[in-house]
Amino acid sequence: MTLARLASRGGDHVMTPIKRLARFLTDEVHGEFHITLEAEGAETFQVIATEQQIAGLIEKLDDLLGDDADEDEVTEHKEMGDE
Numbered sequence: 001m002t003l004a005r006l007a008s009r010g011g012d013h014v015m016t017p018i019k020r021l022a023r024f025l026t027d028e029v030h031g032e033f034h035i036t037l038e039a040e041g042a043e044t045f046q047v048i049a050t051e052q053q054i055a056g057l058i059e060k061l062d063d064l065l066g067d068d069a070d071e072d073e074v075t076e077h078k079e080m081g082d083e
Helices: 051-079
Strands: 006-009 012-015 021-029 032-039 044-049
Touching (some): 032 051
Antiparallel strands (some): 006 012, 021 032
């Protein structure tokens, strides 16, 4: 379910097409974390998240990017003559 989102319409779940992220905004309002995602074409999607959800999201993104970052660091050291 990571490649498309489900939209609920009258109890039915409908897959919507994947859209390319254009930008995102974050804000804290009265202790709530607001996240706004904007797709190319200006369609926006807003959510409110808890601090724990934000921490979980950061951890998942770090895991996603972490593998590539580790490989880049190893390549950089090898290019500089380090083992």
